[in-house]
Amino acid sequence: MTEKDRMLAGEWYCCLEPELDRLRAEARNAVHEHNTLSPDRRGALGPLLSACFAGVGEEVFVEAPFHCSYGFNIRLADQVYINAGCTILDSGRVEIGEGTMLGPSVQIYCAEHHRDAERRRAGEEVARPVSIGRNVWIGGGAIILGGVSIGDAAIVGAGAVVTRDVAAGSIVAGNPARPLR
Template sequence: MQSEQWYNCLDPELEALRTRARNAVHAHNTCPPDARGAMAPELQALFARVGPDCLLEAPFHCAYGLNIRLGARVYFNAGCVILDTAQVQIGDDTMFGPHAQIYCAQHAKDPVERAKGLEIGITVTIGRNVWVGGGAIVMPGVTIGDNAIIGAGSVVTKDVAAGETAVGNPARPLTRR
């Protein structure tokens, strides 16, 4: 999984890692906000890196957590999801609207292989000072450059250049006048 090769997601070792993540997510999502602070300690301990002053509103969901690296001052509004079957790198000062989602997992296209649990995780990289609008979905393998904006409800299937605004399904750069 870590080497971006095809693997069986039904593996018991991976299930144990997902159970650990579900427990940390549950702790985050059920802790009273004044006791939880910016992020429940169980969730912060799960992530590979959490920069200073990050805030994850509840509810939040991640698949493993251990592949998530947050820069400083990253903000996730309520209902965000990260399916981190591969590395997810998020730069400083990046913000996510409600229900934004990041997907690293890609399942086998062949139905027989898919039924066996065959999938691949592909890294997602999001730069500094990016705004991802509410309900947007970032697909496996996408890189979003610094200072980019992703419009609400967009489905990002291809890289977005630094400073670009991309909208729609599939997301495309806005033309400049």
């Protein structure tokens, strides 16, 4: 089993492995193209970045600048809007549902580094998926940690740090994010 296979299976893996380095380099090139093309040439999503993603629905728009680790773990449904400055560290699967909007500088972090300092220094980490439902609104500067699911029509307040699942239709805010209703 390769380190990529371990990563995709949600097992501990070494992120410093050459194949993963190569895949991150490909993503950096796609991100660079997206972020540096003029808006009239780029359109809603740079061509290399679009090809890099696991899936892209119709009427998806990703503002520049944008950053991701790999791209191949990101699936965007129809009418997803990602505002400027967003980062998706997609060592795990990231699915964003139809009609969902991410405010500026939203961060999604799938990787969890090892708690043991030596193992962390050796590059050991585990990837946890993130699932965001349909018609969700995530306010600017929010941070979504790996292993979290956000239900349909939920709202995440600006600056929230989401460490636990968010129920459909609920509103959460704060650090850590807690239900407001």
